Amino acid sequence: MAAIVSEHLLDWYDAHARDLPWRARPGEPLPDPYRVWLSEVMLQQTTVAAVKPYFEAFTTRWPTVEALAAAPEEDVMAAWAGLGYYSRARNLVKAARAVADLGSFPDTEEDLRELPGLGAYTAAAVAAIAFGQRAVVVDANVERVVARLFALKEPLPGVRKAIRAATDAIAPDSRAGDFAQAMMDLGSSICTARDPKCLLCPLERDCRGRAEGDPALLPVKAPKKEKPVRQGRAWWIERDGAVWLVRREGTGMLGGMRALPDDGWSAKGDGTGEPPIEGHWEALGMVRHTFSHFALELTVQRSAAPEQPERAGEWWPLDRLEEAGLPTLFAKAARLALAS
DNA sequence: TAATCGTGGGC
DNA sequence: TGCCCAAGATT
Secondary structure (H helix, E strand, O other): OOOHHHHHHHHHHHHHHOOOOOOEEEEEOOOOOOHHHHHHHHHOOHHHHHHHHHHHHHHHOOOHHHHOOOOOOOHHHHOOOOOOHHHHHHHHHHHHHHHHHHHHOOOOOOHHHOOOOOHHHHHHHHHHHHHHHOOOOOOOHHHHHHHOOOOOOOOOOOOHHEEEEEEEEHHOOOHHHHHHHHHHHHHHHHOOOOOHHHHHHHHHHHHHHHHHHHHHHHHOOOOOOOOOOEEEEEEEEEEOEEEEEEEEEOOOOOOOOOOOEEEEOOOOOOOOOOOOOOOOOEEEEEEEEEEOOOOOEEEEEEEOOOOOOOOOOEEEHHHHHHHOOOOHHHHHHHHHHHHH
16 A cells, blocks of 8 residues: 555646745756755745745845855845744754764764754755755645545544554655655645545545545544634834834844834734824825734834934835835835825 | 744745 | 735744
């Protein structure tokens, strides 16, 4: 059974593999570990369509891990703006510098796992794809494919242990990277979450979920919690064709990113409403933004005759605002201010 | 174990 | 249009 499944899958992959920028070039057996690592981090909880332009921009600007390691962190954060989950960018810089110090990329799953931002999935994926090593690569696609293939009906997250064991059982000893990517391609294009296209699936005859009933019902997921709606304020302080930007501290929400000064809103509660400087504030309106675990209604106010804020920050030229790397929430607020 | 941490594509 | 979801890691 196990060997048959991987054979069917790899035959399908040979005919239908997607052509993606981080995959091996024709004639090269294995792709560049730097490009594999970078793509895998960008792809964490992020769609291929969203990643493509960022991958192109990063690899053009920083073609090697040494180049990325030499970059100022704030440049990398700004380049990551809009992609989300900014701890990935903070860890990316740390990992690049660690690799540069080592002199070369770690080439085992165990050593890769030591790099910041590489968890069980990413370490296994890089080991398999970039170094051809057998590894158990389990992402959300593989979870779905395997839960259906073996008709695993226990709900997530409890079923993950069984999924890992089942994946290990069907993973071949050769073509480790192709197998992992084939499972993910199958999950993203055929064995999709809502509407699996079983008639096109190379594993239809092997699939217990298909034989037993409706594979779309697997894997069973826990009900999701509702998101609270928080209130906050942000301030647009403009002088001589420049706007006052701050850099958010720490490792929490949008940590390390440039931003408008705000009133301390968070997932836990509303902001204080207290402005950063004295003065007359003009109401510009409100932007709504939904994060992973809460929604925010951000009221934007503008000051036309400001003093220099006391808090650390910088006057950023309006004609270069795109380069500031504002995360999407503050890009929305900036758009509102510039349209007012 | 469960919460935290973003965003945009696709339906 | 609102909601589901995605090549998860970290604490």
